[in-house]
Amino acid sequence: MTLITVYFAPGTCSRVPMIALEQAGVHYESRVIAFNANEHRSEEFLKINPAGKVPALVIDDDVLSENIAIATFLDRRFPEAKLLPQTKNEIDRAQILADLSFCSSVLHPFVTRIRLPHYFCSLDNTQANVWELAAKGLELHFQRIEQRFAGSGPWWYGDQWSSVDTYINWVWFRVTGAGFPSDKYPNFAAHNVRMSELPAYKRVMEREAIGQAELETRGLSFSFKPENKSQTVKEDVS
Ligand SMILES: N[C@@H](CCC(=O)N[C@@H](CS)C(=O)NCC(=O)O)C(=O)O
Secondary structure (H helix, E strand, O other): OOOEEEEEOOOOOOHHHHHHHHHHOOOOEEEEOOHHHOHHHOHHHHHHOOOOOOOEEEEOOEEEEOHHHHHHHHHHHOHHHOOOOOOOOHHHHHHHHHHHHHHHHHHHHHHHHHHOHHHOOOOHHHHHHHHHHHHHHHHHHHHHHHHHHHHHOOEOEEOEOOHHHHHHHHHHHHHHOOOOOOOOOHHHHHHHHHHHHOHHHHHHHHHHHHHHHHHHHOOOOOOOOOOOOOOOOOOOOO
């Protein structure tokens, strides 16, 4: 039997492959990475993902990173789970890649700027400006997503849930949790409720909670408050 291990961090986009694996009903191990202990920059982890990011999957002796690659791999490995839509021709297949790329290359950079404006400028008084510009830039894309859900929901591809739904939902979760106003997007908000009702989603929330508890036990959760100034606390990651 194939052994799959997912390297993840609570609240991050590692949620995308974990929900896919749950949807496929596949047994997998998960290992939490402590960003606050710089584990994502450790020699051991950089051997798994040289980019120092989650998610990363170890599949028997192979390693795979990058959500687009992982989502397409899992879909082909577990076709009966229908993690992405079945396609009849090359252009439809390419369109799914375009949608995954939209999440990874268009939406995700906005998430990082909205959650972590201090990654993009070091002057306190301009960080709010990074947030504002990113929030403004994201509006165009949220309007497109809102229209799509309003027109042909309940899922991104109509009747069928897919990993694109998880990815888009993760973006929603991250930016609305960082002050991005959600009131103009009722259909996107309803999609969030639908996602949160999926048994696969709930199981991943349980795994994330266990990972979070492990980080807290080790004094490495993002909410960890230092007792003295010699203990440094790094900020959350997107
Ligand atoms: N392009 C990557 C992005 C992965 C990514 O940015 N992951 C974030 C968490 S959501 C991370 O690990 N950040 C840590 C860092 O950049 O130091 C993918 O699609 O998988």
